[in-house]
Amino acid sequence: MSERLWSTLRSVAPPVVAIAVGLFVGALLMLSFGFDPVRGYVALFRGSYGSPEAWMESLAFSTPLMVTAITFAVGMSAGLFNICAEGHMYMGAAGAIAVGGMVSLPPGLHLVAATAAAMLVGGLWALPAALLKMWRGVHEVVSTIMFNWIAFWFVLYLIRFHITDPGRAERATPAMITARYPVLGGSLTGVIFVVIAFCVAIYFLLWHTGLGYELRLAGDNPDAARYAGVSFRRVILLTFLIGGLAAGLAGGSQILGRPPSWTVYATLGNLLNLGFQGIGVALIGRNHPIGAIFAAVFFGGLAHGGRFMEYEVGVSAEMVGAINGIIVIALALPEILRIVKRVRAVKE
Amino acid sequence: MSMTVGRSALAIFVVLLIVVGVGGYYIDPDPDSGFDPEAGYDDGYDDGYDDGLAEVPPDTDGDGVPDEFDACPTVAGLPEYGGCLKPPKITVVSDVGGRGDLSFNDMAFKGGEEAETDFGVEMIEIISSTEDDYVPNLRLGALDPDVVLIVGVGYLLTDAIIQVATDFPDKDFAVIDGFAPGMPNVMSILYEEHKGSAMVGALGALLAAEYDYPYIGGVFGIEIPVLWKFEIGYKWGVNWAMQWYEDTYGTPAPGIGATPMKERVLYTYTGTFSDITKGYLAAVPMYEQGAVAVYNIAGPLGLGINDAVNELAEAQGLDSGPPFWIGVDANQDWINPGFVVASMMKRVDRGVYLATQLVIEGTFRDVVEEYGGIVVLGVGTEVSGVSISGISVSTLADLDEFIAMGARAEELTGTTILPGTPSEIRAAVEAMRNAVPDWIWDAIDELAQEIADGTAEVPECSFGCDIDSYRDIYG
Amino acid sequence: MRLRDLVSGRKRLYLFGGLGLLAASIYFLWQTGVGSMRLLETTLIAMTPLTLAATGECINEKAGVINIGLEGIFLIAALSGVYWAEIFQSGVLGLVFGSLTGALIGFFLGVMSVYGKADQIIAGMGINLLAIGLVPFLLMAIWAFPGIHIFPRELMVPRVRLDTPQGLFSMSPVTLLAIGAAILAYVLLHRTLLGLRIRAVGERPEAVDVAGVSVARVRILTSTLGGALAGLGGAFMPLGWFGGLTKEMAAGRGYIALAAVVFAGLNPLLALAGAFLFGFSEALAFTIVVTPGIKDLVPFYFVQMTPYLVTIVALVLVLGGRRFPRAIGRPYRRE
Known part of the structure; x- marks a missing residue:
């Protein structure tokens, strides 16, 4: 077999094994509580991919995950654990509302401005953590966890006092008609094209520009990067900035591209945990921007299909969350990769 | 060596997968479910998927009605629904939270269960885990051909109901607390919470006067317009009670009467209808600062308030209030x-x-048209000439019905929920009610009368209301 | 490390400055009538799970294993604690089993990071994600109710009550245990041979390995211990505090415990102080939000934000340059 095919297969194998482990443990869980895992999974996957309508919904659930995954994936490429997607997303959503819901602009321009605002606010929110890392050496996991929670309470404050929908305190002002992406069907809107384009752009940035090469080199081989004169500060700043833009777009996509509410609730319920799920998506996508698209479709399918499992078999839909967790834990084990390598060695 | 390890690990994994896959297929964990792997897999839908079953259903007694529908429910006095081939289904889609709150959601399911017994329908509960789930969950119900009614429980589902009802014009939808006027297939069911809240607000304020407490409290859920009705009604009730006390006895009420008008109610919106811990955390400082009773306007958060009261009761060795709390919905x-x-x-x-x-009965759309889509249930209301009361303050007479609700919850969870036998509970509630002086109950009756005949007008602050102008008056 | 080193130079300025600010704000709150006995009680209760988890995490990270799955351990241990408490009809046994569950997860994480060479941060996030799905699933599968479970009140771990001149003061024995654990952990880390080994494993695993001490065993031991303490904290939430179990019970406290650890620079005594501070701000948040007059001055949201802001400020001013164990987060590979 050709080397290229093998290398693709090799990079796809660990996520596949991890998914198998996740589904297997999920099946054990169902069995141990007296549910039929076969029926459960048939309902789950038929519900998520069984019809065009199902695809629409699954893709709608996967849209924000594609970009929150980029945040983590770009960080990993540069050797940083950037888990701040959650906070950037909240801020991005607030930015989308500030422009999409509170400012009147001509159609077309409004949509572009609101999307840009979401991304910019997300990007700006990345600066403090990036600066802390650059100048004080604060570990990004610690600072981003703190900034996530600060963003959480800050956006709740904004929703309550500054971007409130008058007369409806439970949510922020919805995006105006001119700032909404066209609905393609079900809950899916045109924002998915923007999101995919963003992923592809990041792919080109990482793999086909000098800047991207520096970034990857800093992640793959810091010593070599140092010899090559790569500025680590620049890499850190760039990584955080891309992460912020991506997660901001995710927040924006939930506002400007998600019917029927077109806004954020005062519980942040329609944003909560999407950033953390992005970590799993990025890992399954092998921290590759294109891989993230496919992994997000899988995760989105789980998120949407879970309800069918509950409807038809009675397994709590939130079980798919447990499967996600197992997959991520399994992916943390590099030994999985090693087993795959050995299998390849055996084959040859 | 390492190659062998790798190979055997893979082999073990593959074998495990196969064993579990096959085992999962052939071991039927629930013999009653009728799942038979040999016969194929029937998902119960006539949706065009080939599930491997013969399309002609068996009919052993030869009456032309397939066996599974022989026991088709017939409801006396009602036309057979759609030829009654299958029991019609209703889906009840709840907000984040669902069953177990012993209030709002459980009340919706209680209504659905009563409809099951009386009309032979089958109720299916769907619980949303995030706001993004509303639309797909409602759609899930709408896609099932047997479902005749989809009920969205909670104001937050309004937008989703409007969208799905537009996509499925043939299905009927109802939304509790929602506001979707002018759609032929959506009935918004609203309640006059402000009136009931005014009555319990007056009750709380008079208790504070009687027992010399400076405040009463309120723990609210997510700040939605529906809850504004509770809030303003409650505060209005407090002021009515203070006025009534002064008019009746000629002096300002003790305790709460000395507190400035705008500070009499300690309250907060917790931003959740599901996290009981927030109910506890919010109630503790209220009792600490001298609230005689805390009103629960946040569904299951009442259980957190209850914990806070229990803690005080245990510390002080009480077996009856004050301090009290005030229940909601149920x-x-x-x-x-x-x-x-x-x-x-x-x-x-x-x-x-x-x-x-x-x-x-087939009159759903007529009634929707008659009322413009908005049906209000409240004090002495009626719908199409039939009187249905939607709001009242609990009495001893209501108790048994709701002790049964607790018993039902016990059955579902397999744990103890009722704090004693029904007769013990009745006795304790009766003793508490008797310990509260009669003049308080009389005053509440007086207010109820005034509200019913319209002499007392409780302000209603709901959709699009300027809540701040009311808060400027009432605090 | 000596106590004197702890408070030297610029750090001393910030530390005493911070403590002075804290004292002043507490005094202010007392004067405005917000502060009270109950505030202290609530603070002590709120700090208990934080202290336990933070203490465990300090030991953990000293040995070079970072466990960011504290939030997940809290949730899973809370559920397990309630489950076993109902089986045995005893809240104390519930705490024990909750702690054992945490220990199991910690052990698992330790084994994964030592033998599986797992990426600890990803594995920890995996535990958090797992808990988000597993807990609602189990709530539904075991008790047939989504999201909530209320257990009989008799299963609550009883509080100790003291008569003080200011009135009745109640406190959970677990709080004392948590404070004791923090002090013991400090002694363990800085005054015993095992503590020396733990710190050495975090700093120079290769040296420890050469000296004949098993890096693997030390790391698995500390990870298990850390998990057990976090598990105890998790089980304490339903059984010693709230009297019920919900799927969002942990409410970010696992992350606050992590913040306390960073804030303390891995010193269990400072972590105890951090946990007290964070517990205080949690207790204060709801007191502020219901008090007329004050609630308009300070938005609730900013009070909730305080622990995280304090940590960030501490990171910027004091701890940014603080060195963490050299081998933290890295699996040890024998060269």
């Missing part, structure tokens, strides 16, 4: 007899029952 007096002074009952169950009844 009659929650049984949850902690002696400490729940009364409950503001909002009969969500009657709303769900009514919608189901109208659909089964």
Whole structure:
């Protein structure tokens, strides 16, 4: 077999094994509580991919995950654990509302401005953590966890006092008609094209520009990067900035591209945990921007299909969350990769 | 060596997968489920998927009706629904939270269960885990051809109901607390919570006067316009009571009467209808600062308030209030007899029952048209000439119905929920009610009368209301 | 490390400055009538799970294993604690089993990071994600109710009550245990041979390995211990505090415990102080939000934000340059 095919297969194998482990443990869980895992999974996957309508919904659930995954994936490429997607997303959503819901602009321009605002606010929110890392050496996991929670309470404050929908305190002002992406069907809107384009752009940035090469080199081989004169500060700043833009777009996509509410609730319920799920998506996508698209479709399918499992078999839909967790834990084990390598060695 | 390890690890994994796959297929964990792997897999849908079953259903007694529909429910006095080939289904889609709150959601399911018994429908519960789930969950119900009515429980589902109802014009929808006027297939069922809240607000304020407490409290859920009705009604009730006291006895009320008008109610919105810990955390400082009773306007958070009361009761060795708490939606007096002074009952169950009844009787759309899509249940209200009360303050007479609700919850969870036997609970609630002086109950009756005949007008602050202008008056 | 080193130079300025600010704000709150006995009680209760988890995490990270799955351990241990408490009809046994569950997860994480060479941060996030799905699933599968479970009140771990001149003061024995654990952990880390080994494993695993001490065993031991303490904290939430179990019970406290650890620079005594501070701000948040007059001055949201802001400020001013164990987060590979 050709080397290229093998290398693709090799990079796809660990996520596949991890998914198998996740589904297997999920099946054990169902069995141990007296549910039929076969029926459960048939309902789950038929519900998520069984019809065009199902695809629409699954893709709608996967849209924000594609970009929150980029945040983590770009960080990993540069050797940083950037888990701040959650906070950037909240801020991005607030930015989308500030422009999409509170400012009147001509159609077309409004949509572009609101999307840009979401991304910019997300990007700006990345600066403090990036600066802390650059100048004080604060570990990004610690600072981003703190900034996530600060963003959480800050956006709740904004929703309550500054971007409130008058007369409806439970949510922020919805995006105006001119700032909404066209609905393609079900809950899916045109924002998915923007999101995919963003992923592809990041792919080109990482793999086909000098800047991207520096970034990857800093992640793959810091010593070599140092010899090559790569500025680590620049890499850190760039990584955080891309992460912020991506997660901001995710927040924006939930506002400007998600019917029927077109806004954020005062519980942040329609944003909560999407950033953390992005970590799993990025890992399954092998921290590759294109891989993230496919992994997000899988995760989105789980998120949407879970309800069918509950409807038809009675397994709590939130079980798919447990499967996600197992997959991520399994992916943390590099030994999985090693087993795959050995299998390849055996084959040859 | 390492190659062998790798190979055997893979082999073990593959074998495990196969064993579990096959085992999972052939071991039927639930023999009653009728799942038979040999016969194929029937998902119960006639949706064009080939599930491997013969399309002609068996009919052993040869009466032309397939076996599975022989026991088809017939409801006396009602036309057979759609030839009654399958029991029609209703889906009840709840907000984040769902069953187990012993208030709002459980009341909706209680209504659905009563409809099951009376109309032979089958209720399916769907619980949303995030706001993004509303639309797909409602759609899930709408896609099932057997479903005749989809009920969205909670104001937050309004937008989603409007969208799905537009996509499925042939299905009937009802939304509790929602506001979707002018759609032919959506019935918005609203309640006059402000009136009931005014009554419990007056009750709390008079208790504070009687026992010399400076405040009463309120723990609210997510700040939605529906809750504004509770808030302003409650505060209005407090002021009515203070006025009444002064008019009746000629002096300002003791305790709470000395507190500035705008500070009499300690309250907060917790931003959740599901996290009981927030109910506890919010209630503790209220009792600490001298609230005689805390009104629960946040569904299950009442259980957190109850914990806060229990802690005080244990520390001080009390077996009856004060301090009290005030229940909501259901009659929650049984949850902690002696400490729940009364409950503001909002009969969500009657709303769900009514919608189901109208659909089964075939008059749903007529009624929707007649009322412009908005049906209000409240004090002395009627729908199409039939009187249905949707709001009242709990009495001893209501108790048994709701002790049964607790018993049902016990059955479902397999754990103890009722704090004693039904007769013990009754006795404790009765003793507590008797310990509260008669003049207080009389005053509440007087207010109820004034509200019913319209002499007392409780301000209603709801959709699009300028809440701040009311807060400027009432605090 | 000596106590004197702890408070030297610029750090001393910030530390005493911070403590002075804290004292002043507490005094202010007392004067405005917000502060009270109950505030202290609530603070002590709120700090208990934080202290336990933070203490465990300090030991953990000293040995070079970072466990960011504290939030997940809290949730899973809370559920397990309630489950076993109902089986045995005893709240104390519930705490024990909750702690054992945490220990199991910690052990698992330790084994994964030592033998599986797992990426600890990803594995920890995996535990958090797992808990988000597993807990609602189990709530539904075991008790047939989504999201909530209320257990009989008799299963609550009883509080100790003291008569003080200011009135009745109640306190959970677990709080004392948590404070004791923090002090013991400090002694363990800085005054015993095992503590020396733990710190050495975090700093120079290769040296420890050469000296004949098993890096693997030390790391698995500390990870298990850390998990057990976090598990105890998790089980304490339903059984010693709230009297019920919900799927969002942990409410970010696992992350606050992590913040306390960073804030303390891995010193269990400072972590105890951090946990007290964070517990205080949690207790204060709801007191502020219901008090007329004050609630308009300070938005609730900013009070909730305080622990995280304090940590960030501490990171910027004091701890940014603080060195963490050299081998933290890295699996040890024998060269």
